[in-house]
Amino acid sequence: MLVHPNFNPVAFSLGPVQVHWYGITYLVAFGLFYWLATIRARQPWNAQLGWGRREVEDLLFWGVLGVILGGRIGYALFxxxxxxxxxxLEIFAVWKGGMSFHGGMLGVIVAMVLYAxxxxxxWLQVTDLIAPCVPTGLASGRMGNFINGELWGRQADPSLPxxxxxxxxxxxxARHPSxxxxxxxxxxLLFVLLWLYARxxxxxxxxxxxxxxxYGVFRFIAEYFREPDAHLGxxxxxMSMGQWLCVPMIVIGAGMWVVASRRQVQ
Known part of the structure; x- marks a missing residue:
């Protein structure tokens, strides 16, 4: 049976300033988004719509605001x-942790509506551009969760390798490393599927x-292995809170994809 390495959450210090691994994963997420969105903007059908590097930089700024504000407010609400x-007032104490993906997603949606x-x-032209660029950021964030040893999984069979x-x-x-x-x-996996689909x-x-x-489907599945929040159960x-928040995502995503597929105009 493996034991979590119990990493030091502080990656390094610059004098009195401590740089945490979780903060680094956010920077990695934003960097990957910028790189991938720039590639997306150069694709002929996106370039014809006027997308370019400057627009990607503006999107990144709006997206960062949406992720941070939405993620924190969503955690407080959900x-x-x-x-x-x-x-x-503790809502503003972001250094104490607590971010919700579903809240962050709603924050990004609002930010993209304002940008559009x-x-x-x-609005959907904006989200179509950025959607395949998001999963790598999610992957980076989950690696940050693992390094911090937080959001661990449910009990697992000790014989599980x-x-x-x-x-x-x-x-x-013994727990699942959810x-x-x-x-x-x-x-x-979501990144690979979306990137290929959007090629x-x-x-x-x-x-x-x-x-x-x-996202709704994959998060719903993963929640079966993730320990529910102790104060919610x-x-x-x-079903966990995460699964209930995924249900409307799955239903709306599937239904609206069918509607979009019937459009006559590209």
């Missing part, structure tokens, strides 16, 4: 509402809705 309603309106572009003890859980229980499952599923021109919205559906039908 996972610790009772706590933050009593201590609202500001630049006179259809990769079952792992997480000292941070304060028990000697962070790595999510790294592989909603990070690498050719698609109808407006198809790439965006494919991302929404794909399992909810109705034995």
């Amino acid at each position: 996972y610790k509402f009772d706590h933050y309603i009593e201590h609202p 309106r500001k630049n006179g572009r259809p 990769w079952a792992m003890i997480f000292p941070q859980a304060n028990d000697q229980m 962070q790595l499952y999510q790294f592989a599923l909603e990070g690498l 050719h021109p698609r109808k407006l919205g198809q790439v965006s809705w494919a991302f929404l559906f794909g 399992l909810l109705a039908l034995g």
Whole structure:
């Protein structure tokens, strides 16, 4: 049975300033997004729509705001509402941790809507460009979760070759390294599938809705191996909060992809 290495969350220090691994994974995520979105912007069908490096830089700025603000507010609303309603100022204490992907996604959607309106572009044209560039950032974030030894998995059969003890859980229980499952599923696999799908021109919205559906499915599966939040546990039908938040993503993503596929105009 493996034991989590219990990495030091601080990667290095610059005088009194401590640089955390989790912060580095965010920088890696934003860097990968910029690189991949620049490649996407150069594809002929995207270049014809006026996409270029400057537009990608603007998108990155708006996206960073959406991820950070949405992720933090979403965590407060979805996972610790009772706590933050009593201590609202702690919402701004981002150094204490607590980010929600679903909240971050909603934050990015709002940011892209504002960007689209500001630049006179259809909202789905914007999200179609960036959707294949997002999963690598998710993979980076899950690696940060693993390094921190947080968001560990549910109990696993000790005979499972990769079952792992997480000292941070304060028990000697063999667990699934669910962070790595999510790294592989909603990070690498979703990236490969979306990138291949978006290598050719698609109808407006198809790439965006494919991302929404794909993420919802892969996250729903991974949640079966991830330990539910202690203060929430399992909810109705034995499903976690993460799974319930994925249900509308799957339904809406599939339904809207069908609608988009019936469009007459590319």
